[in-house]
Amino acid sequence: MRRRELLAQRLIILAISFTAGLVVIWLTSSSPVQAIHSFLTVPFSNRYFFGNLLTLMIPFIFTGLAASISFQANEFNLGIEGQCYFSALVGTWLALQLGEVNRMLAIPLIIFVSAVTGGSFALISAFLKSKYAVNELISSLLIGYSLIHVTDFFLEGPMLDLQAGLIATKTIDNGLMLSKILPPSNFNSGFFWGIAFLIIFYFILRKSVFGLKMTIYGQNSRFSEYMGIKGSKVVHKAFFLSGAVAGMGGIIDILGVHTKMIRGFSFGYGWTGIAVALIASNQNTPNARNNPIWIIPAAFLFAFLESAASTSAIFSDLTPEISKIIQASIFFLVTVSFWKKSGDHQTT
Amino acid sequence: MEALFHETISSSTIIFFAALGGLFSSIAGKINIGLEGLMLISAFLIPYFSQLFGSVMVGLSFGIVIGGILGAFIYFLHSRFKANIFVLGLAMNLFAAGITTFLSSAFLQTKGTVYFSFPTSIRPFDIPVLSNIPVFGILFSHQNVFDYLSFIFVIVIYVLLEKTFFGLRLKTIGFNHKTAESAGINVKKYSYGAYILSGTFCALSGAALSLPLESFVANMTNGRGWIALVAVILGKNNPIGVLGAALLFGFSSALANLLQINTTIAPKLLMTIPFLITLLALIAYSANEKKTGGKNEP
Numbered sequence: 001m002r003r004r005e006l007l008a009q010r011l012i013i014l015a016i017s018f019t020a021g022l023v024v025i026w027l028t029s030s031s032p033v034q035a036i037h038s039f040l041t042v043p044f045s046n047r048y049f050f051g052n053l054l055t056l057m058i059p060f061i062f063t064g065l066a067a068s069i070s071f072q073a074n075e076f077n078l079g080i081e082g083q084c085y086f087s088a089l090v091g092t093w094l095a096l097q098l099g100e101v102n103r104m105l106a107i108p109l110i111i112f113v114s115a116v117t118g119g120s121f122a123l124i125s126a127f128l129k130s131k132y133a134v135n136e137l138i139s140s141l142l143i144g145y146s147l148i149h150v151t152d153f154f155l156e157g158p159m160l161d162l163q164a165g166l167i168a169t170k171t172i173d174n175g176l177m178l179s180k181i182l183p184p185s186n187f188n189s190g191f192f193w194g195i196a197f198l199i200i201f202y203f204i205l206r207k208s209v210f211g212l213k214m215t216i217y218g219q220n221s222r223f224s225e226y227m228g229i230k231g232s233k234v235v236h237k238a239f240f241l242s243g244a245v246a247g248m249g250g251i252i253d254i255l256g257v258h259t260k261m262i263r264g265f266s267f268g269y270g271w272t273g274i275a276v277a278l279i280a281s282n283q284n285t286p287n288a289r290n291n292p293i294w295i296i297p298a299a300f301l302f303a304f305l306e307s308a309a310s311t312s313a314i315f316s317d318l319t320p321e322i323s324k325i326i327q328a329s330i331f332f333l334v335t336v337s338f339w340k341k342s343g344d345h346q347t348t
Numbered sequence: 349m350e351a352l353f354h355e356t357i358s359s360s361t362i363i364f365f366a367a368l369g370g371l372f373s374s375i376a377g378k379i380n381i382g383l384e385g386l387m388l389i390s391a392f393l394i395p396y397f398s399q400l401f402g403s404v405m406v407g408l409s410f411g412i413v414i415g416g417i418l419g420a421f422i423y424f425l426h427s428r429f430k431a432n433i434f435v436l437g438l439a440m441n442l443f444a445a446g447i448t449t450f451l452s453s454a455f456l457q458t459k460g461t462v463y464f465s466f467p468t469s470i471r472p473f474d475i476p477v478l479s480n481i482p483v484f485g486i487l488f489s490h491q492n493v494f495d496y497l498s499f500i501f502v503i504v505i506y507v508l509l510e511k512t513f514f515g516l517r518l519k520t521i522g523f524n525h526k527t528a529e530s531a532g533i534n535v536k537k538y539s540y541g542a543y544i545l546s547g548t549f550c551a552l553s554g555a556a557l558s559l560p561l562e563s564f565v566a567n568m569t570n571g572r573g574w575i576a577l578v579a580v581i582l583g584k585n586n587p588i589g590v591l592g593a594a595l596l597f598g599f600s601s602a603l604a605n606l607l608q609i610n611t612t613i614a615p616k617l618l619m620t621i622p623f624l625i626t627l628l629a630l631i632a633y634s635a636n637e638k639k640t641g642g643k644n645e646p
């Protein structure tokens with residue numbers, strides 16, 4: 001698909017999805033004009049709301065990147081949600097143990113441990129695939145679901161802070177929190193971690209041997225075998241990286257915004273990440289010519305949707321779930337091809 | 349023991365219906381991973397319509413029709429606009445989670461548990477005569493209408509798939525599109541049929557989940573659609589195999605439920621049992637298939 005067609009296609013998809021969302025608002029709101037107006041403008045109305053919109057981009061950049069990495073090798077990591085959530089718990093646990101220490105050393109350590117945790121759980125699916133030919137889409141999803149329940153077990157039991165007033169751990173020492181950038185909003189230096197990893201991944205993808213192997217494997221696994229690329233190795237690495245990035249996204253959200261691990265803080269991050277990665281990918285097959293830079297506008301879009309829905313719910317009778325409906329519409333249309341008529345296409 | 353048995357049957361029924369939904373799409377060669385979402389939408393809409401129209405039959409009919417339309421919609425985007433079928437399934441799951449919460453807060457003013465009331469409640473009952481048979485009588489006693497329906501559907505679907513032209517043609521399509529086309533089969537028509545059936549059986553599954561409880565909770569399907577998908581794979585496109593897998597998974601969630609009531613083990617840890625047993629079963633199956641050289645890609 002040519003570049004201009006692709007851009008046009010993305011714009012059409014957005015137009016359709018937003019129209020669908022606005023129609024739903026129109027039908028359900030008692031003062032639709034005000035509701036739509038606040039939906040479209042409130043996130044940009046002041047420093048606080050705009051800062052929080054940018055803050056919401058951070059986890060979406062990470063989960064989007066996580067999904068994007070697995071797509072590049074033509075693998076589906078559907079466990080991002082669980083990997084992100086459980087890694088955040090492990091990172092929080094470590095942060096609580098560390099207490100007051102040198103933050104320049106401690107913060108990278110915490111993020112590293114969370115990354116390894118997320119990566120390891122993702123690696124299980126890759127291992128099961130290469131060893132026993134277990135479908136990675138399903139295994140990562142099942143492990144992801146289990147991880148969510150296990151995390152909730154720790155939050156409701158061993159790590160629960162009874163003083164918190166909600167299901168959450170104790171508060172992490174202030175010295176371990178990421179620096180705030182746009183006070184009073186939650187915008188923090190996690191954003192730059194996200195951008196940094198995007199750039200690193202861009203170079204891995206475009207300039208490294210591993211990136212090339214991953215792309216070739218993703219496009220045609222049989223052909224890559226003839227070239228002497230070890231498929232299982234590529235899948236292992238891709239899954240580990242994918243889970244690791246997902247894990248970082250979880251803990252950075254905790255250290256940047258929440259100050260403690262709260263039950264359900266990341267619900268939806270994984271799926272949004274998949275949507276972000278799909279917009280960032282170029283064709284109706286997710287793996288083809290992935291461009292990680294597109295993750296930034298895609299993450300911005302979904303962050304806008306989420307924050308518009310939740311902030312405008314304060315000023316009008318809007319239900320925040322409206323964002324989920326627009327998001328789902330984008331999901332439905334994102335791999336659609338408007339330019340070619342349907343033909344024979346057995347491969348999915 | 350009897351409690352475990354009945355719990356197993358009712359958990360299996362829900363998974364089995366959803367798995368039948370997956371089965372048709374799988375046989376046609378394009379597995380539907382939107383089972384979870386289709387179930388969830390129906391689990392909300394069916395009791396909602398039943399309450400609205402004051403009749404479970406009307407509610408059920410509406411739900412089944414909508415399920416069929418949504419199933420057809422997935423295939424429409426795939427066939428007409430070349431959308432990726434996996435992504436469409438994920439989209440359906442996401443859409444379901446959003447729309448059900450949205451509708452319940454827009455129309456019923458609550459995001460928590462929604463309680464419904466309708467004239468006929470779905471309660472367990474005994475089938476006269478049959479329930480008195482020694483040993484096997486347990487199969488015909490103290491089950492609800494969906495459980496009994498699932499017994500009937502195993503036979504109906506088996507006959508439909510194995511003994512009719514419809515089943516044979518569907519299999520041909522799944523085996524090879526080109527072959528099917530050159531044999532004069534209207535691939536599109538049958539694939540639409542498979543996806544419509546997929547939606548309708550997911551609707552039944554959703555009904556079996558929420559109607560007996562007379563309530564709806566956000567995301568109440570809780571991964572059952574995915575477990576059903578594994579049941580389809582394990583059942584090797586055969587309704588009887590699918591039933592066997594559904595029974596295994598039904599047993600695992602029944603076990604988790606009973607342990608939750610009868611022991612002090614943390615409920616959250618018990619909730620991982622169905623997922624882990626499903627995963628183990630999938631691993632065992634895939635390892636065996638790999639050894640014997642079968643293919644198991646959905």
